[in-house]
Amino acid sequence: MNSLNSLNSLNETLSLIRSHRSVRSYKGDPLPADHIQRAVEAGQAAATSSAIQAYCLLHVTRPDERRQLAELCGSQEHIAACSAFFIVCGDTRKHRLLARRAGEQYDARLEAFLLAVIDATLFAQNLVLAFESMGYGICYIGGLRNNLPAIDRLLEIPEGVYPLYGLCVGVPAEQPAARPRIPATGILFEDRYPEDVQILRVIDEYDASAPGWAQRMVGKFTEPRRTDVGRYYRAKGANFT
Secondary structure, three states: OOHHHHHHHHOHHHHHHHOOOEOOOEOOOOOOHHHHHHHHHHHHOOOOHHHOOOEEEEEEOOHHHHHHHHHHOOOOOHHHHOOEEEEEEEEOHHHHHHHHHOOOOOOOHHHHHHHHHHHHHHHHHHHHHHHHHOOOEEEEEHHHHHHHHHHHHHHOOOOOEEEEEEEEEEOEOOOOOOOOOOOHHHOOOOOOOOOHHHHHHHHHHHHHHOOOHHHHHHHHOOOOOOOOHHHHHHHOOOOOO
């Protein structure tokens, strides 16, 4: 047994983290309100820059809206079928309201948008770990950004709230296999980012265990996708200057 396996056998938190899978098939069990409350409170325990807490979580409960979201997100039926569906949002509206009430002009620019995205993502990962610790499966839904204007109209999202991604939660009806990750040698660097040849060597080794990964990345990042996302966030009040 190597040192990491030995550590995992003694540490339930590490074991839970390493057991993560994206689940897309769920049983019909409901998600109790108190479980949602506990998970949200665990999410709120995540780090937040200067306590700004620039995030919120929309729990979409109406079946017709869930079905429409499933289509808008790329015909992902698990959005309609899971026990609960949430949308993780950056939330600058609370700060805008405070500035307005104080008679000041809200003017925080790109930094405020980045803080909202970072805060929301830290919150979301804690939220996910909390749900997984209760035995639920989850799946992040990046397809939420396929058509943000339509989702905005459907859910009547106000200015200063930035929907970032969705989250399916429910009792798993499948046990997906783990997807291999890039070795830590391609992630953890001492003092400086390594030479390109070293990075490519690690990637080639990884590609042997995750066949086709390198080519998929070439396809994914050499053609623009979701090109209206920036326009949408600007329309909701984001300032990228």
